[in-house]
Amino acid sequence: MSSALFASTLESPVGDLLLLADEFGLRALYMEYRRYPPIAADWQHDEARFARAKQQLRAYFGRELRDFDLPLSVVGSPFQKRVWDELLRIPYGETVSYGSLARTLGDAKASRAVGLANGRNPISIIVPCHRVVGSTGSLTGYGGGIERKRWLLAHESGEAQLF
Structure with missing residues (x-):
């Protein structure tokens, strides 16, 4: 039910x-x-x-909050939830690569699976999937569009216009 x-x-x-x-x-x-x-x-x-x-x-x-404190009720597979939990640990204004995230999860070869789970994150911005980038720092796929990912990262670095 x-x-x-x-x-x-x-x-x-x-x-x-x-x-x-x-x-x-x-x-x-x-x-x-x-x-x-x-x-x-x-x-x-x-x-x-x-x-x-x-x-x-x-x-x-408005750049007055860096860490959200909200009750979340995500629906996903156990692996997806592990990835999303790790996304919550990426500090404001920082990025990590898919490969680095896979290594943190204990499987260096799982970067593609991490990317798929990252792409299925249902709570964008709050669960900061925009902070995951390619191995060279490139802005790879983002469900909200690359321009929004670029804006969110610039916002967190202080380079984007305030709300």
Whole structure:
């Protein structure tokens, strides 16, 4: 039996964000580009449920917050959840390569699997998949689009315009 889903949107410097939650916490944060699903008729609108997440996102975009403190309710395979947990450990303003992340997880040959799990991260920005780059530091694929990844990294380094 699935739990009720709640939805809300937030304007941001990277476009409108769609936030989804269940009774346990934030379940997804989608950017309007490519990964922004249509709002389903059975999703409930509940602004109070998202007040804390929106406040923290605004603070992040205003460079007043570096680490989110929100209850998360991610759905994924055990391997995906391990990758997403490691993403949460990447410090604000820093990047790691897919290979480095694979080595941290104990399998240097798993960089492709790490990339796939990274690409399926349902809670972008908060679970900072944008901080993972290619082995040469290149900006490789990003579900929100390379320009948004570039902006998020520039934002964290202090080079992008404030919200």
